[in-house]
Amino acid sequence: MSATSASPSSATRRAWMAVLARTPRADLEAALQRALQGAPPPAYDWLRPPEIGLAMVRGRVGGSGDPFNLGEATVTRATLRLRSTGETTAAVGVACHLGRDRRRAELAALADALLQMPEHHTALHQQLIAPFAEQQAAQRAERRQDAAATRVEFFTMVRGD
Numbered sequence: 001m002s003a004t005s006a007s008p009s010s011a012t013r014r015a016w017m018a019v020l021a022r023t024p025r026a027d028l029e030a031a032l033q034r035a036l037q038g039a040p041p042p043a044y045d046w047l048r049p050p051e052i053g054l055a056m057v058r059g060r061v062g063g064s065g066d067p068f069n070l071g072e073a074t075v076t077r078a079t080l081r082l083r084s085t086g087e088t089t090a091a092v093g094v095a096c097h098l099g100r101d102r103r104r105a106e107l108a109a110l111a112d113a114l115l116q117m118p119e120h121h122t123a124l125h126q127q128l129i130a131p132f133a134e135q136q137a138a139q140r141a142e143r144r145q146d147a148a149a150t151r152v153e154f155f156t157m158v159r160g161d
Helices: 012-023 026-037 102-115 118-149
Strands: 042-061 067-082 090-097
Touching: 012 026, 012 090, 012 118, 026 102, 026 118, 042 102, 067 102, 067 118, 102 118
Parallel strands: none
Antiparallel strands: 042 067, 067 090
């Protein structure tokens, strides 16, 4: 998204929300303070204060077969609306992540709302989303590499023709 566009595409927003959902609270807090350059965060109103609940985790047999209920996972979600200033409409920030950290949900929802505002988007994307997306991609690659190292190759030898 460019700094001049009014709203992000749904795919772009989905991508940064995924990064926010996987970012630890301390990292979110520090990155938001850096991006806001020490200024207090803008005022907001809760549409849904952080709340903890359960979500059913579904699986599929063989990854593509029939779905089944695997179990429940604890999730925290929050929704807030920035208070509008005269020239801009109020952005709504949403967050949902695994675990029971209300403050982390608040920070992620605030970051989501600020990322939708052109005046904050570039700084937040450079200081929050891009570095954490790279870090998370590196962690995924490392896990894939570790799993590949334990892979067993089975082969069959054919006797005679």
